[in-house]
Amino acid sequence: MISLGIIGTNWITEQFVRAAEETKAFSLTQVYSRTEEKAADFIADLGKKNIKISTSLEDFFDSKDFDAVYIASPNALHFSQAKLALEHGKNVIVEKPSTSTIREFTLLDNLASEKDLYFFEAARQIHEPIFKKIQSYVDENRAELSGASLSYMKYSSRYDDYKAGKNPNIFNTKFSGGALYDLGVYTVYDAVVLFGQPDDVCYDAEILESGIDGSGTLTLKYSDFDVNILIGKTKNSYIQSEIYFNKKTLLMNSAGDITHVQLADENKNITTVPTTKSDNPMDSEAAEFARIITENDKETYEKLLKYARIVNRILEQARTSAGLVFEADKEK
Template sequence: MTVRFGIIGTNWITETFIQAAKQIEDFSLTAVYSRSKEKGDSFAEKHGAAYVFTDLNEMAKSNCLDAVYIASPNALHAEQSIVFLKNKKHVLCEKAIASNVKELQEMISTAKENNVLLMEALKTTLLPNFRVVQKNIHKIGKVRRAFASYCQYSSRYDAYKEGNILNAFKPELSNGSLMDIGVYCVYPMVVLFGKPLSVKASSYLLETGVDGEGSIIMTYKDMDVIIMYSKITNSYIPSEIQGEEGNILFDQMNTPKKVDIYYRNGDKEDITQPQKEEAMYYEAKEFVERIKAGQTESPVNSYEVSLAVMEILEEARKQTGVVFPADHN
């Protein structure tokens, strides 16, 4: 069974997704949506898609696709996903999957009503080098702390400082550091440890009202998770899980490529797994496999996880004063 995909957006992330997904035997790109017909035609020709749409509703009703990958700005995720879900199309939606909890709840209920798959496109949790952490975490004994860092200076910040505010720093698009890259820290930690008992957040707000950088402490019954994220500075610190018998270190939070265990007795174990360079392959594969199996939810990037993550993001925004227009809808 070949799954025929439509793509929303003609940016670098959709290019990256297509390159990865084309390695899956049952993936077929058939349709492209762009507000610009010219841009859509050019993108479709480049990637071998037969259909180009400039009308989202028309695309959603079309019989030329089974599923859609949505990589538009965050503020459009819920509205666009719901259009496709109502037309019984499966939806793989980029992180952060929605602007807030209310939007996500509506997306999930629409997916359930129409018996189709909705999945958040968060690649980290499906990578071999994250799965190996899950399999080996018992080796470090009782976990007492985890530290997740993703700080990446954005080239768009240079433009921002010159007075050119690009999408990454616009609250009307539900963007900012937490929604863009902080989520890469929060999501895997929720998959590993579940929903925290409490959240304490702080951040530095830019003049537009979005966060440039921030940190979160997620408190659990007998441990805590410390998260650090930024789009206005870099960090080269690895992320770490600290247990009573040892530590697991991974080189980068969004796409771990090197994973080591350091035991308290001085031993070290390299548990790094072979992993495709095209990291989005694994999320695309998970999505296609669930569709083929007739399943309407991923057991990894599940509704429960996405909702817990969205609750944390929303609470962190409340504590730090990051408000989106979508919050008032």
């Protein structure tokens, strides 16, 4: 059994804990929150008892009561919290994006390897059966691959708070927010896992007054084709995502929350690709992390880490090309 500590008490952590415990390999033992009350509410919402609470990060990581931590705090805090975790001998599962800069990523990558600990970036969609189906199709038809258009744009409930002057974390450079470092991460993962590392990256962003990108268009250039990506947190898009194979096209309802895939053949006949989808979109990643840790499957782990390295590098390149600066860039 892998005992689990968690950081962050928002809905996403509850969803992950439910998925993790569903695997029967993880068991929640400890909760960190800045306030005792939030931690207690979080535990009560899960219907649990006898879970340790910490309101100090040092006390939390000094605990011998958990082996792995799931971190779902604002992006800019991931690095320092994951670093502390690794220094205290804990395996790390950190929400996407795991870091704000490639410098931070490399430090954690090296530290995890030095300590022989796991450092997972939680990119949930790449582990889902529906994504694996797309991946198999791309692999089988690679010779015909001729580009992709990906779209993931959702009006954030926090954009209203932003416009009301409340300065939410996700619209703030201090917390490494913005469209690219949120929904954009899913689209970059799609491209990296399906098509590999691009040769060139360019991001044209609509930058808000706070200095972060509300939306933008990202282009990933490969030797034979382009991947054009639309991302945003300040508007809703209903455009499908598509992958092109000469006359054939694979159609996906979304680039991040993929629930429906269709294939349009040479004659423009459209058929649905049958697949399964779990009610909890984090089930597949939790099961995969549990399996990798339990079986000590270093080969799969290294493959995931390689994706994460490429994704984090692309994010920084894209951000730089758009002139987006985070406070984390100033850290030495």
